Amino acid sequence: MGGYTGKVLRINLTEGKISTEPLNMELAKKYLSGRGLAGKMFFDEVAADVDALSPENTMYIATGVLTGTNAPTSGRFMVVTKSPLNGVIASSNSGGYWGAQLKFAGYDMVILEGKAAKPVYIAITDDKVEIKDAANVWGKDVYATTEALKAEFGDDKAKVLTIGPAGETLSLNAAIMNDLFRAAGRSGVGAVMGSKNLKAIVVRGTGKVVNANPDEMKNVLSAALGKIKENGVTGAGLPTYGTAVLVNIINESGIFPVNNFQESYDANAETVSGETMTANHLIKKDACYRCPIACGRYSKWEGGQGAGPEYEAVWSFGPDCGVHDYDAIHVANDLCNKLGMDSISAGCTIATAMELVQKGYVKPEELEGIPLEFGDAKGMVEWTRKMAYGEGFGAKLAQGSYRLAESYGHPELSMSVKKLDIPAYDPRGIQGHGLQYATSNRGGCHVRGYMVSPEILGLPQKLDKDSLEGKTTWVKIFQDLTAVIDSIGMCLFTSFALGLSDYTAIVNAVTGFNYTDAELLACGDRIYNVERLQNLRIGMTTADDTLPPRLLNDPIPAGPSKGSVHRLPELLPAYYAERGWDAAGVPTAETLKNLGV
Amino acid sequence: MRVTIKLFATFRDGRFKVEEQDLSEGTCVLDVIQPLNIQAEELAICLLNGKDANEHTVLNDGDTLALFPPVGGG
Numbered sequence: 001m002g003g004y005t006g007k008v009l010r011i012n013l014t015e016g017k018i019s020t021e022p023l024n025m026e027l028a029k030k031y032l033s034g035r036g037l038a039g040k041m042f043f044d045e046v047a048a049d050v051d052a053l054s055p056e057n058t059m060y061i062a063t064g065v066l067t068g069t070n071a072p073t074s075g076r077f078m079v080v081t082k083s084p085l086n087g088v089i090a091s092s093n094s095g096g097y098w099g100a101q102l103k104f105a106g107y108d109m110v111i112l113e114g115k116a117a118k119p120v121y122i123a124i125t126d127d128k129v130e131i132k133d134a135a136n137v138w139g140k141d142v143y144a145t146t147e148a149l150k151a152e153f154g155d156d157k158a159k160v161l162t163i164g165p166a167g168e169t170l171s172l173n174a175a176i177m178n179d180l181f182r183a184a185g186r187s188g189v190g191a192v193m194g195s196k197n198l199k200a201i202v203v204r205g206t207g208k209v210v211n212a213n214p215d216e217m218k219n220v221l222s223a224a225l226g227k228i229k230e231n232g233v234t235g236a237g238l239p240t241y242g243t244a245v246l247v248n249i250i251n252e253s254g255i256f257p258v259n260n261f262q263e264s265y266d267a268n269a270e271t272v273s274g275e276t277m278t279a280n281h282l283i284k285k286d287a288c289y290r291c292p293i294a295c296g297r298y299s300k301w302e303g304g305q306g307a308g309p310e311y312e313a314v315w316s317f318g319p320d321c322g323v324h325d326y327d328a329i330h331v332a333n334d335l336c337n338k339l340g341m342d343s344i345s346a347g348c349t350i351a352t353a354m355e356l357v358q359k360g361y362v363k364p365e366e367l368e369g370i371p372l373e374f375g376d377a378k379g380m381v382e383w384t385r386k387m388a389y390g391e392g393f394g395a396k397l398a399q400g401s402y403r404l405a406e407s408y409g410h411p412e413l414s415m416s417v418k419k420l421d422i423p424a425y426d427p428r429g430i431q432g433h434g435l436q437y438a439t440s441n442r443g444g445c446h447v448r449g450y451m452v453s454p455e456i457l458g459l460p461q462k463l464d465k466d467s468l469e470g471k472t473t474w475v476k477i478f479q480d481l482t483a484v485i486d487s488i489g490m491c492l493f494t495s496f497a498l499g500l501s502d503y504t505a506i507v508n509a510v511t512g513f514n515y516t517d518a519e520l521l522a523c524g525d526r527i528y529n530v531e532r533l534q535n536l537r538i539g540m541t542t543a544d545d546t547l548p549p550r551l552l553n554d555p556i557p558a559g560p561s562k563g564s565v566h567r568l569p570e571l572l573p574a575y576y577a578e579r580g581w582d583a584a585g586v587p588t589a590e591t592l593k594n595l596g597v
Numbered sequence: 598m599r600v601t602i603k604l605f606a607t608f609r610d611g612r613f614k615v616e617e618q619d620l621s622e623g624t625c626v627l628d629v630i631q632p633l634n635i636q637a638e639e640l641a642i643c644l645l646n647g648k649d650a651n652e653h654t655v656l657n658d659g660d661t662l663a664l665f666p667p668v669g670g671g
Binding site: 231232233236237238240241242243244245246248249252253254270274275295310311446447450452453456457458459462464465492493496559560561 | 603606641663670
């Protein structure tokens with residue numbers, strides 16, 4: 001057997017107990033690893049009614065079966081836990097180098113239980129695992145913590161995963177950061193780590209991950225790398241411009257949300273485009289472990305330099321807040337990296353707050369004289385900082401856009417699904433992607449079934465973005481395939497170039513198993529259904545599979561998609577049927593039996 | 598007729614970002630890209646007034662044509 005190390009590290013922070021246990025291979029064959037396997041273990045081990053920020057919640061930091069191998073982009077890992085934002089199974093994906101290093105240390109997964117009596121961090125060097133005092137880094141930002149812990153560890157090859165002040169203050173927008181700039185960003189996972197008084201995990205591994213069939217792997221890798229290199233998106237577009245190249249594409253399609261989705265076309269989009277960033281801000285490209293794409297950016301701005309920003313952050317701190325000052329967007333994005341926040345939800349929460357101010361629901365006296373109006377770049381930056389530290393009105397922002405808007409009696413102004421903010425594509429003008437938002441198990445998320453790929457980019461084939469035809473089938477397949485990719489440790493971006501059979505070939509070469517394409521895709525379906533069962537057991541219903549009222553009822557006011565609304569009611573019943581769920585969105589007994597759930 | 602042509606990403610190299618062109622009636626997308634030395638195979642995303650089009654689509658007065666090579670992200 002290759003790929004898996006076969007060993008899980010379990011740490012109970014309440015008791016200070018460190019133990020290892022064998023990976024359950026029976027489960028692993030059905031749920032792969034990463035998001036799938038950890039999600040299933042979470043479902044079996046953690047009770048439905050657990051408070052996400054209590055010691056009874058458990059966090060699984062899970063690598064993929066391919067993580068640390070020579071497969072392309074195989075540096076990914078998943079943070080799986082109960083989301084404090086909405087109670088679902090949070091599964092936040094990150095890249096960088098930390099995940100591969102954990103694998104080299106000999107572990108498929110770290111399971112974190114309980115709560116430490118005082119701030120601690122965990123130091124791992126192969127079999128040597130210690131829980132150490134974090135008093136000297138608690139309160140410090142991600143950059144300072146990473147530097148201090150690397151120095152204390154005494155090995156420059158060690159990799160650091162840490163929370164920032166946002167995680168310590170239990171912000172529901174808090175991320176977990178690794179390798180300085182990479183983020184397990186969404187669903188508030190940083191707050192769960194903070195609730196456990198766990199500041200960081202430093203890891204250094206000296207082992208290797210074995211491939212079961214090295215000769216077969218050579219052929220499989222050669223084919224996969226060739227496809228990634230030849231593909232226009234992964235071989236040229238992403239390396240040249242990074243993800244922000246989407247600004248102009250999405251804007252010209254009329255689905256680029258402006259001012260908290262009040263508009264969907266931005267006449268000034270060019271000021272924040274990927275082309276503009278490449279010309280004026282880019283210092284160098286950045287790549288994660290074994291990544292031939294290198295979409296990461298390292299940029300400069302007036303008074304600083306750092307990683308990013310990605311397309312989603314350019315939008316969330318930019319046009320969604322009415323801001324077109326690239327320097328300010330850079331600074332806000334850097335604050336998210338430094339203070340440990342989800343750069344999508346942080347920007348979206350500020351955009352929601354700006355609309356609450358615009359409509360007069362937030363009174364000026366609450367704002368300490370700091371502007372919170374659409375287009376005010378300085379105010380946007382300062383509120384980003386105050387959100388991370390929970391200062392003043394920033395404490396309300398730290399609860400995320402839904403709770404913020406709800407506290408003023410207007411939850412409809414939160415552009416979220418299941419309390420998780422919708423990213424940078426207005427679903428009114430892209431029907432399949434909107435269905436995907438509404439049915440994503442973790443809420444408003446673009447990377448649980450990236451329908452932008454066929455509906456806008458034409459990959460693997462062009463679909464009419466405004467048509468409903470065939471969309472339920474496409475969404476289900478994309479969601480299931482994404483669950484597979486998320487659960488093997490590769491980057492979703494490879495799916496612009498690779499298809500299901502490529503992933504099957506790589507998994508089989510590494511593990512020595514003999515999955516068929518259908519069997520591997522069924523793993524994704526199984527994973528999706530387990531996540532759905534979690535949603536149901538915490539009380540979610542079909543009423544939660546929806547979009548904000550604005551996106552269902554108010555036509556896009558101007559631009560190329562003028563007049564569109566999302567037609568969810570026409571799609572949802574067919575989607576449920578496609579999944580083998582009943583009219584209430586509950587998986588039927590037959591569906592679960594067929595999947596072996 | 599007047600048509601606005603917008604080029605993006607590498608299509609801008611040695612060309613332009615946006616240009617208004619006077620074109621004769623019946624002009625199609627292919628007639629626009631050929632003088633720009635853009636091959637039809639290079640055209641990954643072709644939007645006419647924000648809607649999907651292709652190299653054979655005929656243009657009308659007042660149209661905006663947006664042309665992209667293969668690019669994407671997420």
